[in-house]
Amino acid sequence: QLLESGGGLVQPGGSLRLSCAASGFTFNTYAMIWVRQAPGKGLEWVSSLDVGSNSIHYADSVRGRFTVSGDSSRNTLHLQMNSLRVEDTAVYYCAGYKYRYGIDPWGQGTLVSVSS
Amino acid sequence: EIVMTQSPATLSVSPGERATLSCRASQSVNIDLAWYQQKPGQAPRRLIYGSATRATGIPARFSGSGSGTEFTLTISSLQAEDFAVYYCQQYNDWPLTFGGGTKVEIK
Numbered sequence: 001q002l003l004e005s006g007g008g009l010v011q012p013g014g015s016l017r018l019s020c021a022a023s024g025f026t027f028n029t030y031a032m033i034w035v036r037q038a039p040g041k042g043l044e045w046v047s048s049l050d051v052g053s054n055s056i057h058y059a060d061s062v063r064g065r066f067t068v069s070g071d072s073s074r075n076t077l078h079l080q081m082n083s084l085r086v087e088d089t090a091v092y093y094c095a096g097y098k099y100r101y102g103i104d105p106w107g108q109g110t111l112v113s114v115s116s
Numbered sequence: 117e118i119v120m121t122q123s124p125a126t127l128s129v130s131p132g133e134r135a136t137l138s139c140r141a142s143q144s145v146n147i148d149l150a151w152y153q154q155k156p157g158q159a160p161r162r163l164i165y166g167s168a169t170r171a172t173g174i175p176a177r178f179s180g181s182g183s184g185t186e187f188t189l190t191i192s193s194l195q196a197e198d199f200a201v202y203y204c205q206q207y208n209d210w211p212l213t214f215g216g217g218t219k220v221e222i223k
Binding site: 033042043044045048057059060093097099100101102103104106107108109 | 165207210212215
């Protein structure tokens with residue numbers, strides 16, 4: 001139901017744009033979020049976009065460098081990542097979120113590697 | 117930021133035994149807490165939301181409890197497919213935060 005793309009290898013200071021295509025559920029009824037997981041580490045929420053309320057949130061670790069956007073007509077979520085750092089290396093998951101229900105569904109993830 | 121702390125970090129359990137996982141919040145999150153299971157190479161899967169409500173398709177051997185700052189996930193009789201890492205997550209306030217995870221391994 002959620003399919004991420006756009007991951008890859010990039011040098012420190014570089015940029016990447018992740019995309020997430022949603023199918024089988026109504027995009028506008030969820031807040032769409034990005035969660036990342038560094039190699040061998042736990043889960044970290046990155047950003048969220050609620051198209052219905054036009055509400056956007058960012059983790060402190062990415063604020064000012066990452067920009068989340070969405071295209072409800074195409075059921076697509078994006079994450080523009082600029083000024084990438086080595087510590088941004090992670091699998092990035094796209095997911096749906098509803099207050100009171102938690103995070104579901106999840107995409108399969110896309111790997112972002114930041115290295116020189 | 118609400119800090120979520122899970123214990124233990126690793127839990128060694130024999131198949132068929134009961135597993136009890138703990139999660140503590142640094143401030144009250146009411147019942148705005150979910151549990152997720154993650155297996156190697158896979159995305160997390162939601163098990164429990166609202167502290168105690170099983171998600172669709174989740175077996176009855178998984179149960180959640182707690183409110184405020186103390187929460188528990190219990191797996192009543194561990195099956196082979198239950199050996200995985202489990203995360204708690206609060207959604208009472210932004211930023212959404214996860215615990216560090218509990219790895220349930222075969223004893």
